[in-house]
Every structure is written in C-alpha cells, then in structure tokens.
Amino acid sequence: MNEEADTGGLFAPERVAVIGATEREGSIGAAIIQNLADFTGDVVPVNPSRDTVFGEPCYPDLASVPEPVDLAVVVVPPPIAVDAVREAGEAGVRNVVVITAGFSETGSEGAQREQELRAVAAEYDLNLVGPNSLGVLSTPAGLNATFGPSNALPGSLSFMSQSGAFITAVLDWANDQGIGFKDVVSLGNKAVLDESDFLTHWRDDPETNVILGYLEGVADGRAFIDTARDVTQDTPVVVVKSGRTEAGADAASSHTGTIAGSEAAYEAAFEQAGVVRAENVQELFDYARSLDGLPMPDSDEVGIVTNAGGPGVMATDAVGDSGLSMASFTDDTLSTLEATMPEEANIYNPVDVIGDADIERFETALDTVLADDSVGCAIVISAPTAIVDYEELAAVIAERRLEHDKPVVACLMGGERAEPAADVLGEAGIPNYFDPARAVSSLDALSVQRDVEARSYEAPESFDVDRERAREILTDAADRGARRLGVEAMGLLDAYGLPTPDSELVEAPDAAESAAASIDGDVVMKIVSPDILHKSDIGGVAVGVAQEDVADTYETLMTRARNYQPDASILGVQVQEMVDVDAGTETILGMNRDPQFGPLLLFGLGGIFVEVLEDTSVRIAPVSGREAGEMVDELDSAPLLRGARGRPSADEAAVEEAIQRLSQLVTDFNAILELDVNPLLATEDGVQALDVRLTIDPDQL
Amino acid sequence: MNEEADTGGLFAPERVAVIGATEREGSIGAAIIQNLADFTGDVVPVNPSRDTVFGEPCYPDLASVPEPVDLAVVVVPPPIAVDAVREAGEAGVRNVVVITAGFSETGSEGAQREQELRAVAAEYDLNLVGPNSLGVLSTPAGLNATFGPSNALPGSLSFMSQSGAFITAVLDWANDQGIGFKDVVSLGNKAVLDESDFLTHWRDDPETNVILGYLEGVADGRAFIDTARDVTQDTPVVVVKSGRTEAGADAASSHTGTIAGSEAAYEAAFEQAGVVRAENVQELFDYARSLDGLPMPDSDEVGIVTNAGGPGVMATDAVGDSGLSMASFTDDTLSTLEATMPEEANIYNPVDVIGDADIERFETALDTVLADDSVGCAIVISAPTAIVDYEELAAVIAERRLEHDKPVVACLMGGERAEPAADVLGEAGIPNYFDPARAVSSLDALSVQRDVEARSYEAPESFDVDRERAREILTDAADRGARRLGVEAMGLLDAYGLPTPDSELVEAPDAAESAAASIDGDVVMKIVSPDILHKSDIGGVAVGVAQEDVADTYETLMTRARNYQPDASILGVQVQEMVDVDAGTETILGMNRDPQFGPLLLFGLGGIFVEVLEDTSVRIAPVSGREAGEMVDELDSAPLLRGARGRPSADEAAVEEAIQRLSQLVTDFNAILELDVNPLLATEDGVQALDVRLTIDPDQL
Incomplete structure (x- = not known):
C-alpha cells in the first residue's frame, strides 16, 4: 500500500508512453499499442531500436519525449524492466504499469528484482501497478493499456483482479452481457499499489458505483480492513476471494489455531470491513448489477407478482433461504388487489395474476404491491404467454420501479424471447434472470449493503488496564526462557481486567498451606511447568483439596511431575480458589x-x-x-x-x-x-x- | 398412480383427436391444433359446431371418427369436460389429456368434478393426464399437444412439471441453449396419472437418458419412494421440489413433529429413493446436461488443466466445497508433465499450462491427466488468449474425453467467443460453463448418481417381534379411551425387542413394594396418568427410591397427582429399575x-x-x-x-x-x-x- 498514492493519473492520463513498443505480431508491445488505438490522449511509443511503431514516431527513451508523460507502460524484458522504471522516475512520470513478468512469481532471482523495483518506486514516489500485470483500462478516456484481447464497455463498475487471465475472460463475457466498467486494473504482484489503494481511489471516484475484486490474498490485512470499512460506508465492495480451500494451511499449532484457519480470518475481515463476499463469478456480477442499478430497500420484505404459480413458489422458497422475507400485505393492499384482480388470482403474496394476465393487470398488481409501505422490494415473474409482450412488460416494470423508488428485479423467463426485454430492463438498471433464485439473491445483496452502510463505525473500547504489569509478566517469562506459559500467567488476564479466581503460585508445601489458608475453603492445585502441557493427563491437577491435605497434595503433585518427566522445569504449584x-x-x-x-x-x-x-x-x-x-x-x-x-x-x-x-x-x-x-x-x-x-x-x- | 398404466400411447400415438378444436385466435383449441402441425401421425379435430378446422375435416364427436384414436386431448369447457372424457372412453381411446381447468384447483365444485373425472377414468381404465394441464409433448413423433408458445428440440431428457407455465419458460430457454427433450408432460392436477407413473414409463423408455421433474408435492409418498428407488438404479432422476419454505406447516404438535416437518420428509424421501435434488432451475439443467452427456466417474478425484491461474484456483475451491476432491497425481504423471510442460508451468493439480499454451500443450496436459488412474474426471479451463482457438480446443477436449472414457467438463471462458466452442462441446455431451463452480457441481452430480446406482436395494430387516402383544397393548389403551400413552406403554417397545428397564405398573403401595423387591436395589417411581403429560414438573417422578421407602413414595406420588389435578385419571405408579x-x-x-x-x-x-x-x-x-x-x-x-x-x-x-x-x-x-x-x-x-x-x-x- 502506498500511503500517499494519488492514483488518478493511472486511469486518466493525458499522455501514455509504452516502453518496449513494437509492431511484432503476437508481442505484448504490439498488442498494447493496438489496444490504445481509441485512447483520447496521446500515445508515445518508446523503443531504442525503432523509428516508428504503426506509423507513429517512436522515441529511443523517455528522456527524449518532448512533452510530459503521465503514465508509462513497461513491457521490456525482465532484466531491463527495473531500469526502465527508473528512467520513468527520472523523467518525472508518476504512474507506471509494469506488464513485464519474471519477478517474485518466479523464484529468488525474480524476488530480488521485485525488491529493486520496489526501491525504485519508493525513490521516485511512483504509483506502480504490477509487475506481472495485464495492464489497466479506463473507459471514459478510451484507455485500454492491457494486452488482453477485449476492451470494456463503458459503465460504473470498477474491477481489480489478482488474475489477469480472469480479466480477459470477464471482459469477453461482460461485453456479451452488456455489462460495462469504469476502470479495470490487473493487480499483478502488487509490489507497490495493492487492493487498498484502489479501494481508496474508487471511493473518491464519482463515476464508480460499485467496486469489484477478484483476490487471492490481501497484501496488508490490517490496512485492508481499515480502508474497506471506510469505503464500504458509501461504495459497495463485492469480492470473490479464492484459495478458500487452503483454509487452515497456515493454521498455528494450538488448539484454537487448528479450528480458525486463515479462511476464517478472511471471512471475519470481510464481515468487519463490510465487504460483500461473492462465492463465485456468477454471484460477483449478480450482486454488482443490482448494487449498480438499484436503490437500497427500506425493508427486507419482498413482494412478488407473477403470472406463473410454479416460478412464484420457487421465488418464495429462495426468499426463505435468503436474509429477506415475504411481505405481509396491508388490508388496503389486499382490498385493492381483490377489487382489481380476477377471482382466480391469488391476492396474497406471491401475487398470482394468472396466465391470462395482460400488461395492465401486471401493472396494477405491481403498482399496488409497491405502494404497500411494508414492501421493501419486489420481483416480477412472467412465463411466456401469448398475451404479454415482454418488452412492454419490461417498460412497465422500469417505470413502476422509478415511480416508487424501490428496488425491483425481473424474471421474464425465456430464451431469445426475453433478450430484448432484458435490454430494456438493463437500461433501467434492472437485472433479469431466468432463475428466480438468482433474482432473490441479487435483492439480498442490496439488503446486506444497506445494513453495512447503516452501521456506524464504533471504535474498540479502550479499557483501563495495567499494561505495565502485563508487560512485566511477559518479560519475566521471556527472561527465564519460557515460550509456552500456563496458569502461572493468569496475572496477565488479571492485569487486563478479566476476572480470575484467587490464586497463588507456590514453591513449597508450607507456602501452599498458607496460600490455601488465605483463599479459605477447598482449593484446586495444579502443577506448573512449561514442559508439561497436559497437566490433567499426568495427574498434575487436584480438585477439591481440603486445607489439611494441601501440604501432602503439594508433594504428590511434585512427585508425579518428576516421575513423568525427570528433567522438566517445574515452577511450582498453583493453589487456586475452587470454582463451581x-x-x-x-x-x-x-x-x-x-x-x-x-x-x-x-x-x-x-x-x-x-x-x-x-x-x-x-x-x-x-x-x-x-x-x-x-x-x-x-x-x-x-x-x-x-x-x-x-x-x-x-x-x-x-x-x-x-x-x-x-x-x-x-x-x-x-x-x-x-x-x-x-x-x-x-x-x-x-x-x-x-x-x-x-x-x-x-x-x- | 395408475397401477396398470401402459402410458406409451400418450407419447407415441398414431392418431390424436382434439376435443374442442377450433380456429378462434387466442383459443387453446386453436393453439393445440397449430402446435400439432408437425405431428407425424394423424390429427383429428372434434367439435360439433364446425365442419373443418384449419382446412381439416372436423367431426362432431369421437364416435363419428372412422379410424381408431389413441390419444384424445380435451379442451372443452369444464362443465362438459367429464362427458368428453366419458365419450373418449366409450370410443375406446386409452389415453386422454385434459387441458381444461376448473377442477380441484378452484374449490368444492371443481373438486366434485375431479372426483367424477377420476371415476370415469377408472371405469374405462384410462391413462389420463391432468386436468388443468398444459399438455404433452414428444419430439420423436413431432407431437406437441400443448397450448404453449414453444416446441421442444429433440433430445434425451424427459421432463414432467407440476407447473405448466414453468414448461413454457423452460422450453423457450432450452431452445436457446440447444437443450433438447424426448418427452414433456404437464402433470396438472394429477387426478389419475402422477409422477410415479411417468417415472416408470421413462425408466422403460430407451430414448430417455435422464428424467427431470418440477414438483410441488407428490401424490402418493410411499409409491413415489418405491418407484423412484427402482428407477434411479438405471436412470437418473433430477427434481426441483418447490414449496420448501412451507416446511413444518403440517408439522404435528409433538416435540418430534415440531422439528421434522414435511420438508424434512421430502429430503429423506429423495435421499432414500436416490433422487438427485436440484435446489433451483439452474442446477436442474446443469445436472441434467452432465448426466445426459457424460459417463459416471470411477473415482471422485478431479484433475484440472487450465491456462489461467485464477480460474484454476476458483475451480479448486469449488472442488473443496463439493463431494469431490482434488486428484494427487502419480509420479508417472508428474514426470510426464515435467518433461512436456514449460518450466513456468505448474505440474501439480490444478495443472497450469500458463497463458502462452497452444492447443498441443493443452492436449498433452489433458491426455496425461486423464491417463492417470487416480483421476476420475477432469475440468479444462481456458481464458481467452491470442494463441488458443476455442473451437479447436473444444474438439480436442471432446476427442480426449472419448478416448479416455472419463467425464470432462469445460470452462472455455468468454462471451460470444465461446459460443461456437460450446456448440462443439455440446455435440459431444460436454457442458461448457463460464463459472468454474458450475463446472464442478455438474461433475459432482455424476458422482452422486454413480453412488445411487452402486447401492443395492436392501429390504428392511424383519425382526422376530411379538406383534400380537403390541396390538393388545394398543387395543387395551384404545378400549379405555386413551389417546396419549406414556411409560405404561413400555411393553410396546419390549414386544418389538427394544430393551427396556425392568418395570411394573402397580396400583397399590404393597404391590409397589413387591414390584421393587423383584427388581432389587433402588428404583425409579413415576406416576402414570394420560392426563398428566409433564410428570416431572408436578413432582410425579421419584428417582433412587430405597426399597424401604417404596410404599411411602407411592402414596406421596398419588397425593401430588391428585392435588395437581383432582379429576385426572390415574392408572397407577410405574416402578422401574434404576439406570445409570x-x-x-x-x-x-x-x-x-x-x-x-x-x-x-x-x-x-x-x-x-x-x-x-x-x-x-x-x-x-x-x-x-x-x-x-x-x-x-x-x-x-x-x-x-x-x-x-x-x-x-x-x-x-x-x-x-x-x-x-x-x-x-x-x-x-x-x-x-x-x-x-x-x-x-x-x-x-x-x-x-x-x-x-x-x-x-x-x-x-
């Protein structure tokens, strides 16, 4: 993470230099120059061995470029990539995208090279993307500084990905789906700029409505939580975190560690930061679309209007599986529906306008349902019939949605028949799904984001604790070479105000007796040794010891411990209040x-x-x-x-x-x-x- | 369910009569005649008020039709529909589809009409679909006896649905996806033929590979389990059961009933019957496609070959979430991959052939992975690159799949770019998904079905029990007017060989004493009364009663019971062996x-x-x-x-x-x-x- 990053120039440069530009077919240098054809600013090819690239004058180095460059895209081979970045720094270029691979992803030599790269970036205070990046892309300026085969449609989603290949796949697919982007960045090895930098950048970008991420890890967990917690208060962040099944790989050896591996940490971090987690690619874009196009619901109560009973039931099931619930209509709503719907219709939620419904009946039902104060959001479902024209129905849904300013999603079910209608809906920010379950889950994402935005940040409370005493306990233990502490470290908890039973560590039978006397009543006695982890297993714990047996028990416990492990370091016996x-x-x-x-x-x-x-x-x-x-x-x-x-x-x-x-x-x-x-x-x-x-x-x- | 149903004529008739045929635009009678245009057999319109329908001669009634009719489709209004069916019976028609609505779905008059319909069907031994059905459809004969707007493509899926509207939606969508059907039936109200009949029919149909169902309930639960358990041994049955969220609505009042509602019963029934349950529409067809096109895997170990790291990790995550696991390649496989892949490739599973892979490298990797004996199935993933032509890659995948006879699914990721490749794969029965998670879940369905087919039916064991004694206990209780029985009915369990503690019901203190004496040691004593359900709450249970206290305790328990409820019927006190x-x-x-x-x-x-x-x-x-x-x-x-x-x-x-x-x-x-x-x-x-x-x-x- 770059604390001072002013990342604006990355996505909205006026002049882009391509270091390593070429015309060689199949080369990255050529692909990037070609992808930059629609860029509204200037493109400057740089390559000492060429005079022109695709007809444009080519400069031998950045220093020779007469006008200031705000973004340098580096595609030269790894051995000279760091020098190219240094040159950019020297030439006053603030933003650099390193496409070149062969850094930390390839072993120790590459890791060393990445260290050098990072040092150069720090020296010149560069906003550096990569290395090993597919590039960056920003639709308002027609900037496609990637070497992928597809460009993006304009839109208000901004997308960062730790996998460049995934970007190429997503763009190809999104173009087909009519899904557009504001910015796209391939994070590469994240040597300098990481996900937190882009979160911050896009939070401040009025053209970005939703931030999407494909992440395999985060560079700095604490920074990510702090940044994302702030960003998600205004801007939805939807992330697919992959590598979930490596959960527990880094798990520590202790009992707790075994249970809560690092997947658990991601889950917790995303929850605490308000990041909406998508389990897979489909969810990522389903959530993105509804968060981009629809307002937040005021309530989690869903109203459903359908001309088909079966799909209505499926949607109802999906509502039951989600964080949403089915709205109970007011009496007013029910009377209106009763007065306007045919007798065979079902006026309770899900409202079944039945198969012979025309557009007007759909509109009346939807209008009535959306007018119900208890209804926070709605789903309109239609199976194909001879009566309903999907495009007309789509227009009505879009209009009613705007009118009531509540989120509505559609299931105008079908294949090609539904496509023109889906376009009409899409224009109005309304997703259309064949599967009612997806419609419901896209509404659910709105509800989740609404709750994230509603929760105000609450700083952790700072309790009045005895930090110095805790430090002493830890330092004393460290000084005597201890690495694993047990009951003898209860003072640590006490220093931080966690209630503990009366307790004393003693090193002789008579000390045990007086400790027990001051506690009063029966006591618990435990052997204390950093070398004996499972005290109970060796009979190292005695419960309910009467005052008169304390001295004997002390000896018994010591004997057992020595028999068990003659060379164990034994700190003594903890005499502790009996707790029921x-x-x-x-x-x-x-x-x-x-x-x-x-x-x-x-x-x-x-x-x-x-x-x-x-x-x-x-x-x-x-x-x-x-x-x-x-x-x-x-x-x-x-x-x-x-x-x-x-x-x-x-x-x-x-x-x-x-x-x-x-x-x-x-x-x-x-x-x-x-x-x-x-x-x-x-x-x-x-x-x-x-x-x-x-x-x-x-x-x- | 119709025990004797010979349902063949429903889907492969030679002559179909449409009772209520008409030319009126927008009418069901016209829609069906028009949908039957491609039928390879004869279509006979029947309507007393017309001479011709769309140019074909129209008969006043079935009796006037000179040649035998094997299927009658009834679309006349409800009041005369039963008579039309009777006429069909009289005319010797065996198969009838009642499209007409207005039966049990509309209240008591309709329910009465459905009773009559059922009686007529029984009288003439009719295979009757409906009423309130969209119709039936069978592609080999070009039979589309539905009034829906779409026909089906030919295929080997057979589909039954309790929602007609859902069929229209599915057909429209499936045509677009290139998914074909053998037969489709809209079950309607299931007055006669139900899901079990069609399971049986399609099991015996060599042209049906997979049976799909959309069900909201089953007509006869026991018949469904018995039939489906048999059918699923050969033919996969995939069902979306909707109405899940009404789980518990019918739950009985007892403690057990509260927990296990009827959704639990469906879950259990599907599991016991080997039905593959799909949670939503997408899963229904994802599972259908892989079960239709691919062989079962010999093992659950998945091999993945990808040119893109990120999507490879996503697929690996999805494998972790599924019932499958990632294959560990043999040393041979690893050596071959090491020898054939570039140094930067990852030869461990998931195999990353990296972004510059050409078709040959993909083929070598896939071939090597499929040749590994531990690999049961595989996924090939590709992001779009300039090097790989998706159609060529699709052809290679199809070839390798056949060669190794192992199931393979593809994620050739992209939008339009992927469509021709998806067609090539589809021809070979291989589904292609953008989302790796869907690819994995479609393989998982194969593994589930393989396990269903592998398990041999095991009849419930018949234990040697004392059924007569059990009957006596129940009859005695019934005779004394009891509806709720308690500890006094332990004999019922004993009669069926469930071990119970020594125990005796006594009605006097001295009887209690001798019962306790024969048990020996301390005893438990419990008041026995059908009117006192929560014995412990009123002090009606005494634990650890010494022999000498038994008589007194008897009196105490009786007193407490009488005080609690003076008019309670008290059967006595159960004296029972103490159990630790x-x-x-x-x-x-x-x-x-x-x-x-x-x-x-x-x-x-x-x-x-x-x-x-x-x-x-x-x-x-x-x-x-x-x-x-x-x-x-x-x-x-x-x-x-x-x-x-x-x-x-x-x-x-x-x-x-x-x-x-x-x-x-x-x-x-x-x-x-x-x-x-x-x-x-x-x-x-x-x-x-x-x-x-x-x-x-x-x-x-």
Whole structure:
C-alpha cells in the first residue's frame, strides 16, 4: 500500500508512453499499442531500436519525449524492466504499469528484482501497478493499456483482479452481457499499489458505483480492513476471494489455531470491513448489477407478482433461504388487489395474476404491491404467454420501479424471447434472470449493503488496564526462557481486567498451606511447568483439596511431575480458589495470529461445542462492542448461554466485555502469538477465567 | 398412480383427436391444433359446431371418427369436460389429456368434478393426464399437444412439471441453449396419472437418458419412494421440489413433529429413493446436461488443466466445497508433465499450462491427466488468449474425453467467443460453463448418481417381534379411551425387542413394594396418568427410591397427582429399575406421520442437540440397516456416540437395531400417530429405552 498514492493519473492520463513498443505480431508491445488505438490522449511509443511503431514516431527513451508523460507502460524484458522504471522516475512520470513478468512469481532471482523495483518506486514516489500485470483500462478516456484481447464497455463498475487471465475472460463475457466498467486494473504482484489503494481511489471516484475484486490474498490485512470499512460506508465492495480451500494451511499449532484457519480470518475481515463476499463469478456480477442499478430497500420484505404459480413458489422458497422475507400485505393492499384482480388470482403474496394476465393487470398488481409501505422490494415473474409482450412488460416494470423508488428485479423467463426485454430492463438498471433464485439473491445483496452502510463505525473500547504489569509478566517469562506459559500467567488476564479466581503460585508445601489458608475453603492445585502441557493427563491437577491435605497434595503433585518427566522445569504449584463450574457455562476465548490479518479472536462454548461441533465465531482484533456481541450471537449454541434447557443463564455483557478486554491485550502485545482462555466460565454474575495457555515470542517484546 | 398404466400411447400415438378444436385466435383449441402441425401421425379435430378446422375435416364427436384414436386431448369447457372424457372412453381411446381447468384447483365444485373425472377414468381404465394441464409433448413423433408458445428440440431428457407455465419458460430457454427433450408432460392436477407413473414409463423408455421433474408435492409418498428407488438404479432422476419454505406447516404438535416437518420428509424421501435434488432451475439443467452427456466417474478425484491461474484456483475451491476432491497425481504423471510442460508451468493439480499454451500443450496436459488412474474426471479451463482457438480446443477436449472414457467438463471462458466452442462441446455431451463452480457441481452430480446406482436395494430387516402383544397393548389403551400413552406403554417397545428397564405398573403401595423387591436395589417411581403429560414438573417422578421407602413414595406420588389435578385419571405408579444414565449417552428416537410419506423416523442425541442445535436425522420408515446407519452417521454430534471427549462410547449396532425395530413397529401399526422414545440410553453394552410417549388413533386399529 502506498500511503500517499494519488492514483488518478493511472486511469486518466493525458499522455501514455509504452516502453518496449513494437509492431511484432503476437508481442505484448504490439498488442498494447493496438489496444490504445481509441485512447483520447496521446500515445508515445518508446523503443531504442525503432523509428516508428504503426506509423507513429517512436522515441529511443523517455528522456527524449518532448512533452510530459503521465503514465508509462513497461513491457521490456525482465532484466531491463527495473531500469526502465527508473528512467520513468527520472523523467518525472508518476504512474507506471509494469506488464513485464519474471519477478517474485518466479523464484529468488525474480524476488530480488521485485525488491529493486520496489526501491525504485519508493525513490521516485511512483504509483506502480504490477509487475506481472495485464495492464489497466479506463473507459471514459478510451484507455485500454492491457494486452488482453477485449476492451470494456463503458459503465460504473470498477474491477481489480489478482488474475489477469480472469480479466480477459470477464471482459469477453461482460461485453456479451452488456455489462460495462469504469476502470479495470490487473493487480499483478502488487509490489507497490495493492487492493487498498484502489479501494481508496474508487471511493473518491464519482463515476464508480460499485467496486469489484477478484483476490487471492490481501497484501496488508490490517490496512485492508481499515480502508474497506471506510469505503464500504458509501461504495459497495463485492469480492470473490479464492484459495478458500487452503483454509487452515497456515493454521498455528494450538488448539484454537487448528479450528480458525486463515479462511476464517478472511471471512471475519470481510464481515468487519463490510465487504460483500461473492462465492463465485456468477454471484460477483449478480450482486454488482443490482448494487449498480438499484436503490437500497427500506425493508427486507419482498413482494412478488407473477403470472406463473410454479416460478412464484420457487421465488418464495429462495426468499426463505435468503436474509429477506415475504411481505405481509396491508388490508388496503389486499382490498385493492381483490377489487382489481380476477377471482382466480391469488391476492396474497406471491401475487398470482394468472396466465391470462395482460400488461395492465401486471401493472396494477405491481403498482399496488409497491405502494404497500411494508414492501421493501419486489420481483416480477412472467412465463411466456401469448398475451404479454415482454418488452412492454419490461417498460412497465422500469417505470413502476422509478415511480416508487424501490428496488425491483425481473424474471421474464425465456430464451431469445426475453433478450430484448432484458435490454430494456438493463437500461433501467434492472437485472433479469431466468432463475428466480438468482433474482432473490441479487435483492439480498442490496439488503446486506444497506445494513453495512447503516452501521456506524464504533471504535474498540479502550479499557483501563495495567499494561505495565502485563508487560512485566511477559518479560519475566521471556527472561527465564519460557515460550509456552500456563496458569502461572493468569496475572496477565488479571492485569487486563478479566476476572480470575484467587490464586497463588507456590514453591513449597508450607507456602501452599498458607496460600490455601488465605483463599479459605477447598482449593484446586495444579502443577506448573512449561514442559508439561497436559497437566490433567499426568495427574498434575487436584480438585477439591481440603486445607489439611494441601501440604501432602503439594508433594504428590511434585512427585508425579518428576516421575513423568525427570528433567522438566517445574515452577511450582498453583493453589487456586475452587470454582463451581456447574454454576455456569464453560466457554473458550482464544486468539491466534493470522499471517495476513494479525490477531484472530475465537469464541465458543467449551468442550464438544468447539471440538466436535466446531461451533465457534471469529473476529480480527481489535473488536468493538458490537463485534463482540456478534461473536456471541453467531453461535448456534448461544441459546445455552441464555438459559435454554434450564441451564444457568450467563451475564452476556460480561462475556462481551471479556472478549473486548482480551482483544485489547492481544492488540497491545504482538509478543503473544497464541492464547487460550479455557475455560472462561460464564455465570449469571459475570465471567471467570479458570485457566490460560499462551505462546510468546520474546523478540516482539 | 395408475397401477396398470401402459402410458406409451400418450407419447407415441398414431392418431390424436382434439376435443374442442377450433380456429378462434387466442383459443387453446386453436393453439393445440397449430402446435400439432408437425405431428407425424394423424390429427383429428372434434367439435360439433364446425365442419373443418384449419382446412381439416372436423367431426362432431369421437364416435363419428372412422379410424381408431389413441390419444384424445380435451379442451372443452369444464362443465362438459367429464362427458368428453366419458365419450373418449366409450370410443375406446386409452389415453386422454385434459387441458381444461376448473377442477380441484378452484374449490368444492371443481373438486366434485375431479372426483367424477377420476371415476370415469377408472371405469374405462384410462391413462389420463391432468386436468388443468398444459399438455404433452414428444419430439420423436413431432407431437406437441400443448397450448404453449414453444416446441421442444429433440433430445434425451424427459421432463414432467407440476407447473405448466414453468414448461413454457423452460422450453423457450432450452431452445436457446440447444437443450433438447424426448418427452414433456404437464402433470396438472394429477387426478389419475402422477409422477410415479411417468417415472416408470421413462425408466422403460430407451430414448430417455435422464428424467427431470418440477414438483410441488407428490401424490402418493410411499409409491413415489418405491418407484423412484427402482428407477434411479438405471436412470437418473433430477427434481426441483418447490414449496420448501412451507416446511413444518403440517408439522404435528409433538416435540418430534415440531422439528421434522414435511420438508424434512421430502429430503429423506429423495435421499432414500436416490433422487438427485436440484435446489433451483439452474442446477436442474446443469445436472441434467452432465448426466445426459457424460459417463459416471470411477473415482471422485478431479484433475484440472487450465491456462489461467485464477480460474484454476476458483475451480479448486469449488472442488473443496463439493463431494469431490482434488486428484494427487502419480509420479508417472508428474514426470510426464515435467518433461512436456514449460518450466513456468505448474505440474501439480490444478495443472497450469500458463497463458502462452497452444492447443498441443493443452492436449498433452489433458491426455496425461486423464491417463492417470487416480483421476476420475477432469475440468479444462481456458481464458481467452491470442494463441488458443476455442473451437479447436473444444474438439480436442471432446476427442480426449472419448478416448479416455472419463467425464470432462469445460470452462472455455468468454462471451460470444465461446459460443461456437460450446456448440462443439455440446455435440459431444460436454457442458461448457463460464463459472468454474458450475463446472464442478455438474461433475459432482455424476458422482452422486454413480453412488445411487452402486447401492443395492436392501429390504428392511424383519425382526422376530411379538406383534400380537403390541396390538393388545394398543387395543387395551384404545378400549379405555386413551389417546396419549406414556411409560405404561413400555411393553410396546419390549414386544418389538427394544430393551427396556425392568418395570411394573402397580396400583397399590404393597404391590409397589413387591414390584421393587423383584427388581432389587433402588428404583425409579413415576406416576402414570394420560392426563398428566409433564410428570416431572408436578413432582410425579421419584428417582433412587430405597426399597424401604417404596410404599411411602407411592402414596406421596398419588397425593401430588391428585392435588395437581383432582379429576385426572390415574392408572397407577410405574416402578422401574434404576439406570445409570451417566454410563451412556441419551438419544431420542421418534416418529411422526408425514401427510405425504407416512412414518417419518427421527434420531438425535438428546437434550440440547435436538432442542437447541436441531442436530437430527430423519428417514421414512421402513428403513434398512444401511439407512439406520446413515441416520447415526449424519449427525454432527455422532462423534459423541463414538467416545469423543472421553464420553462413554455407544454400541452403534444396538442403536441401529433399535432404529430398525422402531421402524418395524410404526410400519406395522398405523394407529401409532406419533411416538417418542426419550431418552433411548446408548451405552457400550447396548441401548435401553427409558421412557416413551405416543399418540394413537383407535380408528386405525
């Protein structure tokens, strides 16, 4: 990401130089010159070995070009590409697209070359796209600085893609579908400019209505979330993130890490940033079209008008599967429909105007449904009949949609018969689908985006914590060479305000006795050793120890530990207040660091819910109160926290606060690589962290 | 369903009469005559008020037609439609399609008319389609006896639809897509012939490769399962079942019923019958095309060959989401690829032949991948490039597919550019998709169908049970006016071999004492009353009662019951062996009767798993051993039965046997409307039914 990027010149240059221009058939240099034929500005071929290119004068180098160049497209071979970029910098060119491949995607030599490229870009403060890019394209200026076989139609979608080949496929297909673009950029290796830069650029571009992305990863996870969260407040961002099945490849070794891999991190990041995620190419463009052409619905209630019962039922099913619901019409609406529709019609939603409906009946029904205040959006469905002319119906739908200013999508079902109507609808921003399920899901995307825009950004709360004490605990552990900490690090949680039981680490039987005496009542005793991870398995935990047995138990635990592993480093025994776990619900609160997004928080109910049912929720830290609340809400097992089946109900506010406090801890200390609070006992009166395990990296302290 | 239907004449008649033929523009009678223009047999218009129709001689009635008619299409108004059908019967016509609407879909008068129609059909043993049908269509004979605006292209898909409008939409669209049909039938109200009849018909039709259905319900659930289970062994059946969101509308009032509504019954029925379920129209035809054109894969391992990295990753993701998996190539395959591909290519799956690949390189890669024994099926992906001609690539794919006899689908991505190639592929039965996810899901359908065909039908086991004793228990209860039975009906389970604790129903304190003495040890005592459903809530259950307290406890329970409801009918107290529930896992085994499919079995782990997490599995009884096993396997919580998290592992064979024995009980007795065994305790040593509740209908005894 380039903090200072003024990326405007990339898409709206006045003069474009092609470094490596040529006429050789099949060459990239020739393809780009040819694709630039419609560019409204000047095209300047640069190549020391040519005098002209396709009849235009060719310059030996950028320095020889008499007029200022704002965009240089570099297609020279890899060994001289970096020099070409430097020349551009020297010549005062701000924007550079490096088409040349043979950089970090090809091994260590290429990676070294990319490092040099990045250094040159930094030196001259260049807005650099690529390397290994198909190029950039912007329809208002007729700029097609790509070497792909297709140009784009004009439109208001802007599209970035980590795959150049995918751009060529999409453009060819989109031309056929009548889908147009404002800008297209092939991100290539993202050596300098990355997805966050383009998000920012397009947010500020009044000609871009919707931002689309095909991403395989993001360059800087934190920057992406922060940028996208801001951009999506005004401009929809729809992304296909591929490489989902590599989920878990980078998963850390801890229990938490195993469950929440990096696909989970992307899912969380997109959710937190308000990015609308498309699962596949079809969804990407279905969502794009409705977000581009239609207003947001005021409510999620769908009204359906159809002349065909079956497809009406299919649409109703799809509504049931979506985040939308079927509108219940007001009495007024029903009376109007009753008065205007024939007796055989169904006036309840979905409204069936039946097979002999003419345009007027369709119009009356649609008008009545859209006039109903409870209806947020509508779908018009028609099977082919001899009575209805699809083009006329399309015109009526477009008119009614505008009139009521509610989103409407169409299913004028058919093949070629439907095409002219689809064009009429398309002009009005209304998508037409054969499959009612797609119509519904394109409306659903509007509802999702509306909710994204409605939610105001809430900064993570900053709790009053004892950061210094936490640092001391971590530093002390690091100083004694510890990498994995256990119950002895409970003080870390305490320092950040997570309630913990009374507890003391002792190193002798008599110290154990006095610790127990100060706690009062029966106690729990646990061996503390960085070398013994599964304390229970070796009998290293004693529960319900009476005061008089504390000293003996101390010896027993030590003996077991030494027998188990004679060379284990043993820090002592933790003497801890007995907590009645049956009074609450055991939960797990954990964190592992995702390589892209940093601290990934995980929350779930303990035991089987996490391990067998994998019922967990994740968010990237730091989280806000709203996000902490979502982490609880999302669990299938959430009702159990709320007293389902006669279980003790938990203090949810306390749970959410614990999530936020842990979020603050792991955000404050990068040295904490992984952390599990397990269990975090949630009761009616609050929460208590009963045990903790973490891994630290002393180099980050 | 018509047991004796010989439905052949419906689709391959020699002479078709149209009863109600006319020339009036916009009329159904005219539309059908016009649609029959290409029929290779004779068309006979019948109408007493006309001499000719479109130049053909018109007969006043069927009796006047000199030559035998095999199919009569009835389009006369509702009041005379039944008479027209009777006339057809009198005239010896075996096959009748009733287009006329105004039957059971329009209220009680129409329903009465449909009864008459059914009676006439029975009297003359007619194969009757409709009423309220769009008609029938069969391409080999050029038969289009529908009043829709489109004809069908010839093909090997046969399609039945409960929505006539949907047929018109599909035909229009399919013509555009080049998708052809053998037969199409609009089922209408299914007064006589229903989906099961057509399944049977098309199973025996060598020209039908795949059967497609759009259904909103089935006429006879049991017949549908039995028929479809047989048909799907040879012929794929793909169905969109709509009206899914009305799931639960017919749900019975019991606990079990609330959870497993009728959508669950359809899901189970389709699974048991081997029907491939499509969620929407797109899936219906995607699955149809691959099942029609491609062989079944020997393995679920997919090989991918692509010239574009991004789309290759998308396809890989989709494979991960599907029931398929990515093939791991053999060393031989990898060596061949290494030797033949350029250095920059990726020889691991997905194989990236990279952007400069020519046809030969694609062919070599595809050939090598298909030759790998571990590869069951393949996807070829290409983005548009200057080097590859899509039509040539399509021809190569078609050739390689045939050569290796493995299923291959294509993503030659693009718009118009891809169309000629898609035609070449289509000729070879290979679908082409822009979206790699659709390519994967169409391969997945082949794998599903292969598994359906591979599973041999296993009859439900018939256990040696005491059916007479069960009948007596039910009859006794019915005789005393009981409708809801509880623990006193445990004998029913015992009679069917479901293990139950030692137990006795007693009516006096001393009888309780001797019952307890014969059981030995502490006992459980429960009040037994049809009027008190929630025994525990009123203190009507005593657990761990010592022998010496049994008599007193008897009195206490009786007093509580009488205080709670003085007029309650109290049958006595059940004295039952104490069972240690902690030694096993509590499960629920239940049944409620689905209005379409009959006894719907439900199995799940008890408590939260059923009530909060809704983790249950369902099947229509009677179930086979395989199906009972699936009911256990399908549960997310199944690992808990298998000893996950240190839980006692259960005797799964005993659980499966219990499911089958309950299946036999509820199949034998229609009088059992609902039944819950809750809990069914599953331990290492077997199962035990600890309590039961059921509702009976004495009229069915």
